[in-house]
Amino acid sequence: MTSVIGKVASDEDIKNFERDQLMEMAELIDDVSDCLGFCMSEDGDTLSQWRGYADDGRGVSIGFSQEFLAAITRSNRFVQLQKVIYNLDDQKQRVREVFPKVKQLISEGALSFPARGGLLSSKTEEQFQAELEQYRFKNRALFNTFTTLQPIWFSFKNPAFREENEWRLAMSIMPDHETDYRTANGRLVSYQTIEFPATKGATKVIEHLILGPKNTTPLRVIESFLRRYGFDDVSISVSTASYR
Secondary structure, eight states: OHHHHHHHHHHTTOOHHHHHHHHHHHHHHHHHOEEEEEEEESOSOOHHHHHHHTGGGTSEEEEEOHHHHHHHHHHOTTEEEEEOBOOHHHHHHHHHTTHHHHHHHHHTTTTOOOOOOOTTOOOOHHHHHHHHHHHHHHHHHHHHHHHTTHHHHTTBOOGGGGGGOEEEEEEEEOTTOOOEEEEETTEEEEEOOOOOOOOTTSSOSEEEEEEOTTOOOOHHHHHHHHHHTTOOSOEEEEOOOOOO
């Protein structure tokens, strides 16, 4: 994200020293914030996904209802449904949306720390303190402007991953945000439990289920399992991906 901000700042003819300050500000926001994500793919039957995320093809691909995912975001204001952006030009366009405000604040002194009055200056200490307060106000406004971008920062991903066609349910968190923790791949990972919205049957949760290319569970067992837990009318199929 920091590099994208730097590129947009250069495109907008912002001075180098001001661009560097903007990137430092973005790095600070990145350091003090984080994002929890539930990651999905538009394509439920991709060989690389089976290998990387579904026990080497022994798992299943769950096709959630888009209506259900949207219902989660409506029931929890901290959660957003985001399509991952891989293209650099598209990423820059999202960042550029706040730059009219960024450039206005820079012109108003948000990045210009005031100088104290010297021996040859008529500036009084009171004047310096007033300028300092104004600088702090504008600098804080600039920081808050960049913070509005934070929820979309985690939708940016390297174009090498574009075949994943990823969507995310994302929740931005700050250091004082309380989370739960689990271990994964030898490290501690934070997570947050999100309650499913009460749909009362009006919203279908799962549209379809695809068995992985190495999944040997009989279809009748899958159907029985889904019925047991209240997931009726789910389309079930077997992956067409081949490991040979």
